[in-house]
Amino acid sequence: MADEPGAGSASTAALGGTTPSATLEATPPGGVAVVMTSDDAPLARESAAARRPAAPGVSGSGAPTLEDVARVAGVSRATVSRVVNGQRRVAADIQAVVREAIATTGYVPNLAARSLVTRRTGAVIVVVSGVEEQGSPSTIDFADPFFGRVVGGMLRALRPHDVDPILMLAETDSDRARVLSSLRNGNADGALVVSTRGDDPMPRLLVEAGLPAVVFARPGRPIPLSFVDVAxxxxxxxxxxxxxxxxxxxxxxxxxxxxxxxxxxxxxxxxxxxxxxxxxxxxxxxxxxxxxxxxxxxxxxxxxxxxxxxxxxxxxxxxxxxxxxxxxxxxxxxxxxxxxxxxxxxxxxxxxxxxxxxxQPIEEMAAEMARILLDTIADPGRRVTSTIFEPTLRIRDSA
Amino acid sequence: MADEPGAGSASTAALGGTTPSATLEATPPGGVAVVMTSDDAPLARESAAARRPAAPGVSGSGAPTLEDVARVAGVSRATVSRVVNGQRRVAADIQAVVREAIATTGYVPNLAARSLVTRRTGAVIVVVSGVEEQGSPSTIDFADPFFGRVVGGMLRALRPHDVDPILMLAETDSDRARVLSSLRNGNADGALVVSTRGDDPMPRLLVEAGLPAVVFARPGRPIPLSFVDVAxxxxxxxxxxxxxxxxxxxxxxxxxxxxxxxxxxxxxxxxxxxxxxxxxxxxxxxxxxxxxxxxxxxxxxxxxxxxxxxxxxxxxxxxxxxxxxxxxxxxxxxxxxxxxxxxxxxxxxxxxxxxxxxxQPIEEMAAEMARILLDTIADPGRRVTSTIFEPTLRIRDSA
DNA sequence: AGGATCTGCGAGAGCGCTCTCCGATCCTGC
DNA sequence: GCAGGATCGGAGAGCGCTCTCGCAGATCCT
The missing domain is CATH 3.40.50.2300 (Response regulator)
Structure with a gap:
């Protein structure tokens, strides 16, 4: 995408700027106006190398590390780590000092580093899985409210545990391979799978790889995999x-x-x-x-x-x-x-x-999936589980 | 939408022992039949408790590392790394040997380790942002197809770049702080923000922190932040x-x-x-x-x-x-x-x-957001940009 | 009171990867 | 045949964090 000379102060749409090629059947050709505002604004955003917090007196550049906090607090890295993770008992006064130091430095743990040693990422993959059909590029209809409700339900169950969902599509074999390797190399701790078809190979692949996963709806073929379904x-x-x-x-x-x-x-x-x-x-x-x-x-x-x-x-x-x-x-x-x-x-x-x-209580079902997955991750030896929700009849006008 | 009293019992038989203990506040009142197989252990939910380091000493157990590949290929880690990343020229024959070794070992790079040194994660946060209202726990309606369409559009634009979206809700101040620190400590490279309200503080916070971000729809107050909108x-x-x-x-x-x-x-x-x-x-x-x-x-x-x-x-x-x-x-x-x-x-x-x-071409707008964000991440010095899409009238029966 | 046990903290070893030197090798030109 | 490049592979230093281990000092038991 070509850069455009910032068209002075942005007032009116400078039509005919760069036209993103994203205008297939959606927008009439040339029907896109690009307005660039120059950044003479007070908030200079040269966030390039300047990833520094407004922390006074901390070492040179970059975000504050455990080391920095430890130095400020006058304790060791290990102690700060213990306070951050609340793992082992730390004397109350020292804890206070450390927290103080964390606050002043604006320290925030680097998850990559943590995950490197703990082998935990605090993320799970939400796999929206389908099978590619010839002709149509996608079998997955994101406009279907079902999708949002599932994700919403998962989100609410995951959030209290500080676990975030990573969204991935799985339509082709290479998509599925990507999901698998993401999981295997510790980019995420487990998978929540929503299949659009009964013959989706994703669940089987997950089981074969021995990866923690929970699927929505009973899999087509019986496999040892936890699932949540409605009766x-x-x-x-x-x-x-x-x-x-x-x-x-x-x-x-x-x-x-x-x-x-x-x-x-x-x-x-x-x-x-x-x-x-x-x-x-x-x-x-x-x-x-x-x-x-x-x-x-x-x-x-x-x-x-x-x-x-x-x-x-x-x-x-x-x-x-x-x-x-x-x-x-x-x-x-x-x-x-x-x-x-x-x-x-x-x-x-x-x-x-x-x-x-x-x-069918989709949100709750999704939340239950998340819960089961979290449990499975916490205890990998856990047996496969399933929860069946009872449906209810919502009587309106058509019957 | 009130919960209807559930239809009572589960008819389906258990696959093994039943342990309804897992369903503390998880289970909605009534309407749920829980069928689960379980191990004897009362599942300790302590996430910290079951934290065991990877199996020590077992060479075949853990995922193969660069080191393993290097040993198999008879070269150094650095060379394998070069092949994997295609950074510098590596002799063709050695390259072949390395690729062979990668294949046989089933090596897959550990993203946490990589991100620790590169300071790049290959992930962006999709922030679904709202403002908490008293009474209602959520202002975000995930059942609205709008949500799914946006996410779908982003997904399609992100995927070719091997960038994955991490979904986060931002309703409370602490939610927002979480998003900010995730970004700051390198858990993700940038943010795509979808606000449900004009007075959402998220965009401003992002700008102030100098973090790469793009928002859907023009922000309420003018701030130096890229956005995509419809006319x-x-x-x-x-x-x-x-x-x-x-x-x-x-x-x-x-x-x-x-x-x-x-x-x-x-x-x-x-x-x-x-x-x-x-x-x-x-x-x-x-x-x-x-x-x-x-x-x-x-x-x-x-x-x-x-x-x-x-x-x-x-x-x-x-x-x-x-x-x-x-x-x-x-x-x-x-x-x-x-x-x-x-x-x-x-x-x-x-x-x-x-x-x-x-x-409004929501999918394409979302895709454009993703593109802008990717550009911004690649070149942080980039100016703030906006793309305005032209709407069209879809004539059906009501007018 | 003396040893045993417990508790709280620090030192240090990596986790797997990238990347900067540097040295070794191979050309090329004279 | 040899210097001067150019090229390519290896060694090694971390990135920021967690966690085991060991050592003090406090607490307990008989």
Whole structure:
């Protein structure tokens, strides 16, 4: 990216400056204005070599080190270290002196150095994992609120332990190799994996490498790896019972890809529950968790079973698509057909009619993942664990 | 959102012994079935307790080091290092031998050690910044797709450079201090800041500390800090012109909190554009970017100006709320009242009627932030920069 | 009261890596 | 054949930190 002569004081957008090539279909070509303000500002930011704290009387350059603090406090490095880490008992008065010295020097421990010896980094990798598909560069939809909710939940559980999440994508083999080596060479202590597909190889790789990890949702193939999940079958049962209770007699299902364990469980759980209520056969069409696939599935369902009066979709997006298709054929929701989704996503809550949906406590599940991982890191000999959360039915307008 | 009483028990069988002791305050009241296999040890949560140094003496146990590779290749550490980093010319044959040795040993550089001497970490902090409000524990809504889109955009720009984002929340002063010290002690090389409020102190702190940083959206107060933004006024103008073109004669606006610069710009840009088209006064009610505030604002607008036929809301959530309020009073959208939002969020696209909205290329903006930060880190003397993206109008059904 | 035990602090050895010298080797030109 | 470069590999000094070890001095027991 070319430098531009600072266009004097920045007043108006100097259009036609350097135009980042980032303007594919998003911005009309040339539709980017770059404004550079010169740094005649009082706060000169030549942060180049000047990484010094405003510490008086400390040695020459660079951030203050343990050594510096020790000198100021008149104790040894070891003692300062002990105070910083609160490890072994240190006399109260000395502790005070050291803390004082830490404050005046503005000391802050260098994590790289610490991690070099402790073999702990205080960071975990959050792997958003998918499988590259030909054509589409990414299978991961970051706009899906699911992603943010998971990360948010992890963050809240991690923060009290001063552990930070490093975000990594894992779509290609080289991505996965990168995650693995990051972990192996001590760039992070463990991994929290959120897979978008059942056949994701990431969990297996982690297990084989013997690395601490926890995954979201039960892995496709059983492997010795901790995971957190929702009781998908119970959620589906909730949906089935609700539809039955509302008087539905001809219900159908829109399922997710059956190689995804959760989709599998939701479908079979729904079928079983319906069977218990006398409907032995549930017309089912598969989708792929997208809105469009919901439209398609519902349309196809309608073609074969025009008298459906209840639909259970394996996620909210497909449920929304189903409603769209239903309404397009003049059917009213919920009067003519009742629709239930799965996820209790914000999209569903905001749509009209508001979507009745099976709620899984994503944030808490994510937090639990973090907790399990932390425990595993603290005690590597720990057995593999799993926590299953019970879903609840969030009744709104669509069913 | 209140927790529903949980559905009781776990039906799934335990894989081994059950130890619910791990679920102290971790487990939400009810609704959770914990199934865990466990070792006998009551897990001591002391992070400091289980801190054991790496297995001593076992050569094969620990990860291979430069030393190991050097021994295998029959060269010195320095040479291996040179090969790994491709810094100086190394004879081709020796290079081959070294690479061979790297492959056989499975060597992977220890980033902590490297960063200790290079003072570079290959990581940047993504600060999701807000201000703690009394009552609510968090002002940051991770379920908002905006969050994921930003992170996704950054990720894609960062990845080719092998730089990873570390996620941090900054709500309290101590959070902010943590971010600052992480940066200062070389835990990360720079910060990408996404603020949720205009009066967020984070940007200022970063500047004062002379740390490399880029923020999303123009800071509330002008400070010498690089940022990326969308031309909010232009976006608002687009909305105004569209409403006018569709024949709206009495338009109103629902604004965001006016201490947020972007909300300010959107409102004034809209007002100015409307003034140019003959509507000097635009009835305006403030909201706070939430769905509910949109409902409230629209209701209040309707009470005072029953004849509105066009509404511009400063974000999609509020626009959706407005539509809800409109429909609740029997008005049709877009036939009676046209509504335009801002963000082009996925919620808006999925709602019915689909929301017409001003689109800002969030992913690309985020990617540009990453690029600027990387440049700044590479050349700290670099001037402060800003890139303004042009918004476009995404016309759907609501206007 | 005397030895045993405990407690608190300092000395020092690295953790794995990069990078600056420096010496050894290999060309090149005369 | 030899000086003068140019090139390339090795030795070694740390980067800032933690942690074991050992030694004083305080505390305890019989």
């Amino acid at each position: 998908n079958r119970d959620g589906a049962r909730l949906a089935a019972e609700h539809l039955v209770a509302r008087g539905c007699r001809h219900v159908a299902a829109i399922s997710g890809p059956l190689d995804v364990p959760s989709a599998q469980d939701r479908l079979s759980g729904f079928q079983d529950a319906m069977a218990r209520h006398g409907q032995a056969f549930v017309p089912t069409v598969g989708g792929n968790f997208t809105y469009e696939s919901g439209v398609v599935a519902m349309t196809s369902l309608l073609a074969d079973y025009g008298d459906v009066d209840g639909v259970f979709a394996s996620n909210d997006l497909m449920a929304l698509g189903a409603i769209e298709a239903l309404q397009a054929t003049g059917r009213r929701v919920p009067e003519d057909v009742r629709v239930i989704g799965f996820d209790d996503s914000s999209v569903g809550a905001l749509s009209r009619p508001a979507l009745t949906s099976v709620r | 909010n006024r232009d976006g608002a103008r687009l909305a105004a012109e569209h409403l006018v073109a569709r024949g709206c004669r009495h338009v109103a606006a629902i604004s965001g909190p006016l201490d947020v610069p972007s909300a300010q710009d959107r409102l004034s840009g809209f007002q100015d554009a409307m003034a140019r088209h003959g509507q000097a006064f635009v009835p305006t009610v403030g909201g706070n970017f939430t769905y509910e505030s949109g409902v409230v604002a629209m209701t209040s607008l309707l009470a005072d100006y029953g004849d509105v036929d066009g509404v511009f809301a400063s974000n999609d959530l509020m626009a959706l709320g407005a539509i809800e309020a409109l429909q609740a009073t029997g008005r049709r959208v877009p036939e009676d009242v046209r509504v335009i939002g801002f963000d082009d969020s996925s919620v808006g696209a999925l709602s019915r009627p689909a929301l017409t909205s001003v689109r």
